[in-house]
Amino acid sequence: QVQLQQSGPGLVKPSQTLSLTCAISGDSVSNNSSAWIWIRQSPSSGLEWLGRTYYRSNWFTDYALSVKSRITINPDTSKNQFSLQLISVTPQDTAVYYCAREVTTGWDGYFDFWGRGTLVTVSS
Amino acid sequence: SYVLTQPPSMSVAPGKTARITCGGNDVGSKSVHWYQQKPGQAPVLVIYDDSDRPSGIPERFSGSNSGNTATLTISRVEAGDEADYYCQVWDRISDHVVFGGGTKLTVL
Numbered sequence: 001q002v003q004l005q006q007s008g009p010g011l012v013k014p015s016q017t018l019s020l021t022c023a024i025s026g027d028s029v030s031n032n033s034s035a036w037i038w039i040r041q042s043p044s045s046g047l048e049w050l051g052r053t054y055y056r057s058n059w060f061t062d063y064a065l066s067v068k069s070r071i072t073i074n075p076d077t078s079k080n081q082f083s084l085q086l087i088s089v090t091p092q093d094t095a096v097y098y099c100a101r102e103v104t105t106g107w108d109g110y111f112d113f114w115g116r117g118t119l120v121t122v123s124s
Numbered sequence: 125s126y127v128l129t130q131p132p133s134m135s136v137a138p139g140k141t142a143r144i145t146c147g148g149n150d151v152g153s154k155s156v157h158w159y160q161q162k163p164g165q166a167p168v169l170v171i172y173d174d175s176d177r178p179s180g181i182p183e184r185f186s187g188s189n190s191g192n193t194a195t196l197t198i199s200r201v202e203a204g205d206e207a208d209y210y211c212q213v214w215d216r217i218s219d220h221v222v223f224g225g226g227t228k229l230t231v232l
Contacts, residue, residue, distance in 0.1 A: 039221075047167070047210055049221035064220060098166055105173070108214045109221075110157040112178060114166035 002026040004099050004115040012093075012122050018086040022099030022115055029075045029082055030055045035102035036082045037111060038073060042095035052102060053082055089122045096120075126215035128224035135230040136201050144227045146194040146211035154213045156194040158187060161208045161226075170209075171196060198229075206231045 008020035022036070029036060035054035041047050051063035053073045063071050072085040086093060097118050100111040129147040136142040146156060156174050159167035169178050171187035174194065184199045198205055211224040 046225050047212075047223040049223070062219060065218070103172075105155070107216050108155040108173075110155075110169060110172040110212065111159075111167070112169050112172075114168075117166050 002101055002113040004101065004113055006097075006099055006115040006118050008118055008120075010119055010121060012089055012120060013124050014090055014122055015088055018084070018089050018093060018097075018120055018122075020084045020097055020099070020118055020120070021081055022083070023079065023081040024101075025080075027101065029053075029080050030077055032056055033104060035104055035109060036073075036075065037100045037102050038084045039098045039100060039111075040095040041098065041117075045095070048095075050084070050086075054102075054104070091122045094120065094122045125218055125220070126213070126222050128211055128213065128222055130209075130211060130224040130227045132225065133228040133230065135232055136198075137232045138201055138203060140201055142198040142201050142205070142229055144196040144198075144209050144229065146196070146224050147192055148194075148213065149192060151192055151194050151213065152190045154189075154216075156187065156189050157212045158185075158196045159210045159212065160205075161210065162206075167210065201231055203231050205229060 003025045005023040012018045035052045037052045038050040051073050053061045070087045075082045099115040101113045102109040158171040160170045161167040170185050174189040175187040186197045188195050208226045210226045
């Protein structure tokens with residue numbers, strides 16, 4: 001059974017950097033049939049896919065256009081985890097942030113295991 | 125960008141059948157996945173690849189997808205099925221994930 005344990009602060013000041021980590025058990029961040037995802041959810045935007053990292057002989061990342069200039073998702077193979085960094089946050093980045101595992105099937109994929117979510121509030 | 129449209133809410137009596145739709149341009153050519161989310165909890169995958177059920181999901185949950193509409197069907201609805209339901213696809217043109225806006229299912 002895959003488990004994803006999220007950690008990181010729940011309060012970030014405007015213009016600062018949001019940083020979250022997702023520790024994986026029951027799978028490997030380097031598994032070449034999985035991808036590792038960050039998704040956020042807010043009342044105004046619903047569920048919003050932010051991006052992913054995955055290993056296919058090399059490491060790859062994909063980011064949503066809405067955050068592409070501000071986001072970094074990195075794997076950490078030594079700790080079997082992956083991280084999210086979102087710079088220059090504003091109150092509009094206030095949301096519950098989830099990490100998840102994506103099962104990739106050719107051009108498609110679905111999310112079969114999720115972290116419990118972290119409410120991140122952007123406020124001074 | 126690709127858009128998935130769901131009814132914001134629907135209600136159904138216990139024991140009846142709920143059909144939640146997810147509309148999108150030629151969505152029948154894509155694989156649609158469905159998630160259930162209860163208050164304060166993370167989403168749970170209930171249907172993948174249009175009609176497959178993950179282990180542990182009751183047979184009462186089924187899915188179909190054709191033309192411009194995908195449908196999640198919940199038979200013999202129970203009080204515990206009350207939740208928000210979201211559909212999801214990969215948009216190959218943008219190579220991005222797209223979620224529907226969600227449907228709040230109320231069990232009367």
